[in-house]
Amino acid sequence: MSFTTRMLGATLLAGIGALVSAAPSVAEELTIATVNNSDMIIMQKLAPEWEKATGNKLNWVVLEENVLRQRVTTDIATKGGQFDVLTIGAYETPIWGKAGWLAPMDDLGDDYDYADIFEPVRNSLSSDGKLYAVPFYAESSFTFYRKDLFDAAGLTMPEQPTYDDITKFAEKLTDKSKEQYGICLRGKPGWGENMAFVGTLVNTFGGRWFDEKWQPQLDSDAWKSAVGYYVDIMTKYGPPGATSNGHNENRALFATGHCAMWVDATSAAGYIYNPKESKVADKTAFAKAPISVTPNGAGWAWAWALAVPASSTKQEAAKSFLKWATSKDYVKLVGQSEGWVAAPPGTRKSTYENPEYVKAAPFADTVIKAILAADPAHPTKDPVPYTGVQFVAIPEFQGLGTTVGQLVASALAGEQTVDAALAAAQEQAVQTMTEAGYIQ
Incomplete structure (x- = not known):
């Protein structure tokens, strides 16, 4: 049974401005699939900031979680090409990256500050040491x-x-x-x-x-x-x-x-x-x-992340958006516009070093300790092969x-x-x- 057939079988069973400096000179229209969680609704609200800075336009497909997973899995497994930006998680990313279905995310530039992302979160979105999605928020x-x-x-x-x-x-x-x-x-x-x-x-x-x-x-x-x-x-x-x-x-x-x-x-x-x-x-x-x-x-142990299908013809513009939406500056933008308590959690060390966030979020220390303590390699009392x-x-x-x-x-x-x-x-x-x- 082929890998693609296995993934399709799985989804059928389920039934279900420095940061924009890399923007292309020709404006693009991108379609983004995302989940209707509160952090993503804030992202949709603030995205016109990126659109104004780049000239690009985003078309939003906002779906309930189960539906999102079904639609995105079917589209990427069949190379349907409906979406330029995908909201996926720590489950799909390494599997799809290894299959060659996702564009690598190691070329967003030094100013993106990859080292600022918590290592377990980076690892959860990587395969064979290569990052295939960038974390929008992480959670335990x-x-x-x-x-x-x-x-x-x-x-x-x-x-x-x-x-x-x-x-x-x-x-x-x-x-x-x-x-x-x-x-x-x-x-x-x-x-x-x-x-x-x-x-x-x-x-x-x-x-x-x-x-x-x-x-x-x-x-x-x-x-x-x-x-x-x-x-x-x-x-x-x-x-x-x-x-x-x-x-x-x-x-x-x-x-x-x-x-x-x-x-x-x-x-x-x-x-x-x-x-x-x-x-x-x-x-x-x-x-x-x-x-x-x-x-x-x-x-x-989970992260919601943004990825770009390898088949996308608009990867440059898509990566520009991913860089903006998962950056340190985006976290600041949410804090300043929506209140620091609403800043995307769990991804960047700098968020937890920010006194404004720590003051607004009494849960911050407990959350990051829970994220770092979760061990996907030893998830059970007895040994497992997964x-x-x-x-x-x-x-x-x-x-x-x-x-x-x-x-x-x-x-x-x-x-x-x-x-x-x-x-x-x-x-x-x-x-x-x-x-x-x-x-x-």
């Missing part, structure tokens, strides 16, 4: 919680909570008559939606996707314990209709005061702590991602992860038992890995 995961509700209930969140702690807190802080839910977690199916959280839950409960011989482990006791925990706590203390809630929906629930706790991406902190966006900006605190059997893989914390860095994972996400969502919705869902997930994983030649 941690626990947001309502300090006012904790104080009123006489509760104290530990710096390092356990999932047992989270259950006790969720029980005490749920008041469904007030639409106040003890816990909000991702339920929308997708390898980068519900499985981003569930993957870390499985890790810390002692589970893994595959053993050292690539044999799937989805019907193991650890998986059953982790997914059983997830379904139980969300059924008792989570919001109704949780299988429709991904990152953005939960962010909105928390920001409007409906969640006592939320375990999710550290990048959301800039939104939650921004009084222009959040009703709980002055009522929120944070702790590390919860742990269970092991701390390994409890907090994810890298990746909340994903498995193989082409087949995009489809398999989403299929498993759909089965987990069906268990959360009460359509089948956890054991039945995981038995089906195991069967699908065995079939996928056998067809791809990982196992005989």
